[in-house]
Amino acid sequence: MxxxxxxxxxxxxxxxxxxxxxxRVEVLSHRNAVFSREQARQRALYPRVEKxxxxxxxxxxxxxxxxxxxxxxxxxxxxxHLTEHHVTNSALALVDGEPWxxxxxxxxxxxxxxxxxxxxxxxLVNQAYWRSCAALLGxxxxxxxxxxxxxxxxxxxxxxxxSGAFLCDLVLDPQLDSWxxxxxxxxxxxxxxxxxxxxxxxxxxxxxxxxxxxxxFSHSRCQQEAVEQRAAQNPKVMLYRCGDYVLLSGGPLVAxxxxxxxxxxxxxxxxxxGRWGLHRRAQGLSLPFQLEAHHTVxxxxxxRAEKLVEVQLPEKVTPPPVAPPTPQSSGQ
Numbered sequence: 001m002x003x004x005x006x007x008x009x010x011x012x013x014x015x016x017x018x019x020x021x022x023x024r025v026e027v028l029s030h031r032n033a034v035f036s037r038e039q040a041r042q043r044a045l046y047p048r049v050e051k052x053x054x055x056x057x058x059x060x061x062x063x064x065x066x067x068x069x070x071x072x073x074x075x076x077x078x079x080x081h082l083t084e085h086h087v088t089n090s091a092l093a094l095v096d097g098e099p100w101x102x103x104x105x106x107x108x109x110x111x112x113x114x115x116x117x118x119x120x121x122x123x124l125v126n127q128a129y130w131r132s133c134a135a136l137l138g139x140x141x142x143x144x145x146x147x148x149x150x151x152x153x154x155x156x157x158x159x160x161x162x163s164g165a166f167l168c169d170l171v172l173d174p175q176l177d178s179w180x181x182x183x184x185x186x187x188x189x190x191x192x193x194x195x196x197x198x199x200x201x202x203x204x205x206x207x208x209x210x211x212x213x214x215x216x217f218s219h220s221r222c223q224q225e226a227v228e229q230r231a232a233q234n235p236k237v238m239l240y241r242c243g244d245y246v247l248l249s250g251g252p253l254v255a256x257x258x259x260x261x262x263x264x265x266x267x268x269x270x271x272x273x274g275r276w277g278l279h280r281r282a283q284g285l286s287l288p289f290q291l292e293a294h295h296t297v298x299x300x301x302x303x304r305a306e307k308l309v310e311v312q313l314p315e316k317v318t319p320p321p322v323a324p325p326t327p328q329s330s331g332q
Contacts, residue, residue, distance in 0.1 A: 024147055027219045031246040034216045035239060039206055043105075046071030053109040054078055057094075068106060076102045076255065079114055089290065090114040091125050091254040099124055101205040102255035117290045125254070126161050132203065132253040133260060133286045134166040139245045140192040140265070141170055141282055149173040152222055152276060157311045158250060165266060165283040165305035171276045181268050189265040193284075196242070200258030204241040213237040216246060222276060223248060261289035262298060266305040283309060 217223035
């Protein structure tokens, strides 16, 4: 009887694990499929090749005029018409003075400035880099745990670089409420991030209607609420894809994961009970390949990045109702 009971328990456990694994794969696949469908729809809005003029600005580039394709060419495409230096070092762009992701298509004739970490004023690039590192941390956290353990990302709070660490708030499976990560666990998370960095994956931007974002995150009520909050302030929502992972972002990200160099997950703090369960705050530290720090300096920065970063929550905005996604007919 004991053996039979043990076998039944193992069978139930394996079935539960298989269901959880299938559910996680299904969720990631669904997000990726909706992203691809909307990306294809937007590209189809430009069926004919239309030329636009892109006037380059920056050191040694003033007066350079590029003839590019509307709705197809990106700032990255423009960099490829210049030099290897521009391709390798550009992290973000300014289009008519506004921050613009390097892989977002250009839709009009414009002025274009390619931004790097070594510009005289790297503020915008630093902000995008810190935000990108937090996005990378969220991707690692959502995919690092065993399939039978749920992970719910809450937010990646916007904090300045001077805070000492980038952040990602999350809720882990209730089975892990008493879990305190070991040093090896933190190193494992760091290795997960470094693998994504080595793949040099682009962060593909896609600006969508809130209804599309709601469909992307239809499996996560928390992410849907984040979409609704953003929709209360802007008519469009920005999504990014890194590999086959889709995320919601509150601002522009840098061009690719390979721009990160030194990167370490430094802490996982408990914030106490919250609406979704036991809230935790993961923290990390990173420097781009252009700004590598000596190991003694890195140790000091890392020590600081271990300390809990307090975040002042913004006032909650009551969002207007967002139309639910409309079913796509087979003819579309």
